Amino acid sequence: MEYLDNIGKRAQAAKPDLQHLKSEEKNQILRKSADNLKLHAAKILAANEKDMEKGRTNGMSQGLLDRLLLTEDRIAQIAEGLYQIAALDDPIGEVLGMKQRPNGLRIGQKRVPLGVVGIIYEARPNVTADAFGLCFKTSNVVILKGGSDAFHSIQAIVTCIRRTLSDSNVNPDALLLIEDTSRETTAAFMKLNQYVDVLIPRGGAGLIRAVVENSTIPVIETGTGNCHIFVDATADLSMAVDIIINAKTQRVGVCNACESLLIHRDVKEKLLPVLAARLQEKHVEIRGDQEVCELVPDAVAATEEDWGKEYLDYVISMKTVDSVEEAIAHINRYNTGHSEAIITESYTNAQKFLDEVDAACVYVNASTRFTDGFEFGFGAEIGISTQKLHARGPMGLLALTTTKYIIYGNGQVRP
Secondary structure: OHHHHHHHHHHHHHHHHHHOOOHHHHHHHHHHHHHHHHHOHHHHHHHHHHHHHHHHHOOOOHHHHHHHOOOHHHHHHHHHHHHHHHHOOOOOOOEEEEEEOOOOOEEEEEEEEOOEEEEEEOOOOHHHHHHHHHHHHOOOEEEEEOOHHHHHHHHHHHHHHHHHHHHOOOOHHHEEEOOOOOHHHHHHHOOOOOOOOEEEEEOOHHHHHHHHHHOOOOEOOEOOOOEEEEEOOOOOHHHHHHHHHHHHHOOOOOOOOEEEEEEEHHHHHHHHHHHHHHHHHOOOEEEEOHHHHHHOOOOEEOOHHHHOOOOOOOEEEEEEEOOHHHHHHHHHHHOOOOEEEEEOOOHHHHHHHHHHOOOOEEEEOOOHHHOOOOOOOOOOOOOEEOOOOOOOEEOOOHHHEEEEEEEEOOOOOOO
């Protein structure tokens, strides 16, 4: 496809321009980009309202509308992410040790950019600035393929940042947007391996599966979030209720929201009536096993599908268990490897949970909503990896680098 071929060539042409920039030059541009996003917030919000109106007309769920929505506060938070990235140490050029061989060769490793990073994402306009900031700081060119649901918002943010790059005498093709939102173009983008070094999908299970199955570009898989909270027999129940309400209802359309709750049978009668009342205040539908349904009259009987479901909505599944071992086994069967939490006062059970639950992020007595690059101190994130090779969990600057060996000699030849 000629359109994508042209974008790929432009990305490759911009690579050396970025890699010649010094750290402070990159930091200045990141700060200017943040300033300009706030300065042009009204234009971005007007574009976002077009997307929101289309979403409402098309019956988009409340959770997805919330994920699409931009406000002045959210734009300020996006800008703050860029400020934070600018304040972080630049990993590019870092030498990771140097050893001398018996023949006198000195061999070390040095951090370098991945090159050209492609990102395919859905109705998440904040990803636009996050992806640019992290890629730019690590001297990577980024090609964005956003979803049609957020097209106007994404376009407005990209236009603002590209103008900042041009005004700073930097090649604006450090940030490229594929404006054709058709499925055919998306499929063709996944085959652009002659230009793109790595592809990162951010979105629902369908998008991620399509990219993993069809891409000829190496993929970093960012997973869906069927996140669990287990309330242990020793839990502080007041703390548990507060954590569950936060994890489920603070934002429902995000991958680190709690979707499934496991409750030790010893505390079900004390916990469930109070928790159910709080959840019902937030209009959360409860889908439970038989014991949950007996204690919560408004609960709906859960099906097998519910245990593995990422709702991204005001719905939560609940199951009672006899032990921490049973909870861990259930989680490892149904989770997506994202974020899992235990509420407990038992050090032994906390350590067992931390050791045996197979997920990128495992919490003790805290909300799963903290699985986020911003909250982890990365400024932003390129995504949350649920795979185990190269990167796992919230991906910040280091996840966008690779290494090369650097070898110093003084005339050695191999005998």
